[in-house]
Amino acid sequence: MPQTKPVLQVNDLVIAFDEVVVAGVSFDVFPGKTTAIVGESGSGKTVTSTAIMGLLPSSGRVVSGEVRGVNGEVWIDADGAPRTPMGRDISMVFQDPMSSLNPSMKVGKQVAEPLQIHLGMSKMEARKKVIELFKEVELPEPETSIDKYPHELSGGQKQRVMIAMALACNPKILVADEPTTALDVTVQATVLQLLRRLQKERNLGILFITHDLDVVRDIADFIVVMRKGEVVEKGDCPEVLDSPENAYTKELIASRPQRVGKEVEVKDDVISEGRDLVLKYAVKQNLFGKVVSEFVAVNRVNLKIRNGERVGLVGESGCGKSTLGRLMLGLESPTEGVVFWKGEELDLGDRQGMKAFRRGAQPVFQDPFSALNPRMTIGNALSEAIGMSADGSKLTRAAKTKIAGELLEEVGLMASDLSRYPGAFSGGMRQRIVLARALAVKPELLILDESVAALDLRIQAQILTLLSDIQKKRSLAYLFISHDLGVIHSVCDRILVMKDGEIVEEGSANTIFNSPSNSYTKHLLASRPGMGKLTV
Template sequence: MSLLCVENLKVSFKQDGAIIPAVHGVSFTVDRGETVALVGESGSGKSVTALSTVSLLGPSAQVEGSVTYDGQEMIGAPGKRLRQVRGNDISFIFQEPMTSLNPLHTIEKQVGESLALHQGLIDEAARTRIIELLDRVGIHDPESRLGAYPHQLSGGQRQRVMIAMALANKPDILIADEPTTALDVTIQAQILDLLAELKREEGMGLLFITHDLNVVQRIADKVCVMKDGEIVESGPTAEIFANPQHAYTRKLLNALPSGAPDPVPADARPLVETEKLRVWFPIQKGFMRKTVGHVKAVNEATISVRAGETLGIVGESGSGKTTLALAIMRLIQSEGGITFDGEDVNAWSTRKLRRRRAQMQIVFQDPFGSLSPRMTCEQIIAEGLGVHGNPGGRAERDLVAEVMEEVDLNPATMDRYPHEFSGGQRQRIAIARAMILRPKMVVLDEPTSALDMTVQVQIVDLLRRLQVKYGLAYLFISHDLAVVRAMSHRVVVMKQGDIVEYADAETLFETPQTEYARNLLQAAFDLKPA
């Protein structure tokens, strides 16, 4: 008998008097010591299926079918029984630990809550177990981290804390919902290795939810491919990858960024240059806030980007990638030389800086977080025109329609709000907002990391097309090295604020010169399908 058995699961939601189906007749099993991956794009029903296993969906959900854990039915089970199972026998790890952890409680208190609830451990007994768990998931010097708050930990450390919480009561089944999406490639590899090791040692069943087939190949024993609420194909991982039968599975497998950007024109002039750019943040202590040291976020960075060229900036979290870009745009203070379009940026007055900002735009990682939920698509895209003016004098709505068509959005949707668009469409709105001002340089800060694989390919193609059309210079920041390779002419590798390698993309990816760059490439491309 399987540890977890899902049979003919159907889930729908009541909304405004209508019934909206989300999952249609899904069936699969998870055995002890086995990893089963649910794969599919956003909206395919993966997370709804997982949450249904222990009745974690809201009151608007209507659930039919059968979900048994260790032979006991979970659908319709009494609340007391469900509370015994949740976090004890079946535990969850969610995608974004910062939203799952309480910002007001220490790590010790948050991990300890589950121990007190399910095992009755408190005080020293709980503290000893918490230290043991944090050490088990690879937190260095765990005792010193007990009093830390979530914001004081890195992304990888926060995810490890989430894993420690999930493992606190030695569950039989661990459900991991996109646990590595927002992590650097090296941290992602560490987390995947950790999960695989824990599964072997604890004999857990692991239900792994992701849209990334590269991760699936590394960790899963079986794959269930979901589309529009249905499992369209399932089977052993090696078999699915070697011989996919369904067209949608083949589409996912082929959804890897490929190719290279068009060559930079031979006569392209340098648009952005830095000379020993430095960003140090002071460490202040005491009543008088005396500076006792500095966090060296960027340390003497010298780069050059030509019109029509993409400079990829890679490195682990905290390496200084985004700080470098923000300093170039003068959004944070820095020391050293910055030249934009032949002019000394540091010499610009506040008025001139504001005027020139139209030529330096930025697209952020999370499109939903960077778009105002109270503004329509038209208002969001046209916002820059209100700040910088409309020199052409054309009707604002016509300009919005034109730029929406450029980024493959239907102008008929310009009166909708952000929540009415998909993730990929929201990122296109963010790109349109930058492009309507006809900038010369665009900073792209992880613009594809939150997107499905198929949407990533579309956004990469769009960005390359816009670059050729307008001669744009891109600063492309990403931890996804496959996307960096498809987008970049040259690449900067950063580590702890220093540029440790700087070369054209082909040279860096084929023959990296530093051990750090080689480790990044190893972590990234070991995840790729053969």
């Protein structure tokens, strides 16, 4: 640890709701250095940061321990109300900038608010300062961006606005809670580089909270590993990551996406094909309703998926990969081009034909929380799907329940879970249930859209292994859509790289990752976290 005095000290902090959730956590944050807290969901890392900020909900309390601030003064303890000087000495950047920003308020006004409240600036002074801050965080066209609403900015731009807001009153400490988790690799790399530069220029002490060990390796000086509310290991970042002592730390490091299984044998018959697919959206119409401006989401894309093949589709947000997935599922009608299923043209107007197609091609979406009806038991949700299979209408209720139990066991859960509701399960368990529901209709193709993006590394590894096992057992074809190159490499045999609605490169996983030919593919690969310590 450095000889300088810490700007933040957390000493034996114990936090409880109905029961203790954080037990005796201690660590320091130093000026110009980054301390990272890592751990899975439920480890207590976010609760710890919330308590430091004095933002614990009324149901939570600090039982013992203390948090000391910039000059050693007590900010948080068990005896009194929180005294954390939020916005002045310490600020926070949250994971999801869309839910952190007011959608009905221009971003410039939102950043100006703390300047006017805490520093007493006039409207004009605050506006001038906001433009300076936007330039500092490298927001494009700051003079015009200041008058935009959050929905007019991309995810990375919104996160830059949040960083500008956090830095507005010159804090000494920045708490960053999963600030890059929802961002693509290229955007993530630029935001991490930005944080590193701002830290150096302002001598900021950063408390960085994440579950991504590759990001930690890039940005952190010190690391604190948490599990079930306790610190299981801490120390210098390279030392802990390269020579971990705790079994849980070793398990976390081993959970990073790795190649799952060998390349599968692919049959020659094409199960699903998109030929010259184009999808355009009207952006602007004149007074007579004529379209005068269009946005091309998918542009002349050709895609073939063979029986039993594992195909990966990778690209940044907005490149059109999810839209292409929806076209292949018959959820969108192409402006031009045709989708074929088993050699026959897909007719969205043919109800009987579409019913059979939807049994054959099933989606697994990103968010398992919104994919399940919270008022329906797991047994009922699965039985409903089983009833839609080819012979489902002939099955009795007892037979459906039996099959539902077998499906849960196939995805690594227990048949006894059938009577429970979605709220009783974790994110990883819910994704297993969503997968079981997709398998209930005996599909031949699964289209998985960012289906492990919301999960921790260890849970992610388990789901990827499960998907590989099920694919072999059922001879399924996969179209795996993701912006995570590590995930795509671990489960796919053939990969397509998409940019601005077009496929820019296609090849085997080995070719794409080891000898890419397209400059954009090379840029994506170079942007992956964990490629080396970020410098400015």
